Structures are given as C-alpha cells and as structure tokens.
Amino acid sequence: MALRKAFSDIKGMKVKEVPGHVKPMLSIDYVKKAIQRGLDNYHAKYIQTDSIDPVYHVCFGGMVFSYLVALPNERRHLEHQQHAKEHAHH
Incomplete structure (x- = not known):
C-alpha cells in the first residue's frame, strides 16, 4: 500500500522534481518515524484487540x-x- 501511494505521488511529477520529493524520505529521522508508525499501527490492530x-x-x-x-x-x-x-x- 505504501509503495502504491509513493508510486502514485511520483507518477505525476517531472523527472527533475523526483529527487527533491524522495530525498527527505531517505533520512534517518523519516525512517525512524515510519517504523514507529508501523509499530503503533500493528499494536493497535493486533495487540490491543487480543488477536x-x-x-x-x-x-x-x-x-x-x-x-x-x-x-x-x-x-x-x-x-x-x-x-x-x-x-x-x-
């Protein structure tokens, strides 16, 4: 799902705009936040529901x-x- 969203975001851009859009996503802080969001979503979906x-x-x-x-x-x-x-x- 995340790749589909990223691809659809990039699909409408010009080639010169893509590095400026992708570069912030490759920072350590962005990756840490993405992992934390994923863990939070997993916790909410499975752990809190006693699945x-x-x-x-x-x-x-x-x-x-x-x-x-x-x-x-x-x-x-x-x-x-x-x-x-x-x-x-x-």
Whole structure:
C-alpha cells in the first residue's frame, strides 16, 4: 500500500522534481518515524484487540527465517551431490 501511494505521488511529477520529493524520505529521522508508525499501527490492530495473529506471525516468521538460514547449506549439499553424480562415471 505504501509503495502504491509513493508510486502514485511520483507518477505525476517531472523527472527533475523526483529527487527533491524522495530525498527527505531517505533520512534517518523519516525512517525512524515510519517504523514507529508501523509499530503503533500493528499494536493497535493486533495487540490491543487480543488477536491470536501475532502468535501466527512469530511462528511463520520463525519458519521462514530458519528456512533462509538453512538454504545456503542445502544448496551446497545439492551442488556436491550433483558434482559427485557427474564425476562418478569416470
């Protein structure tokens, strides 16, 4: 949603106006405020309503994180298997 809004804001501008519009969004203070707004919105939507969704977010987030951490090792293992299979017949 935020990207769609940013794109629609930029779409109507001239090329020379875009850096002046985007540059303030890249400051540390702007990023901190954006993160704080996101956390406030999350708190209002899920925590204050006693929703079970944060438990699901943690569980699925943990699963995705563990998959991404294990992925390089699995790729090395599969490449080693492929290499062994290709060179076993010589």
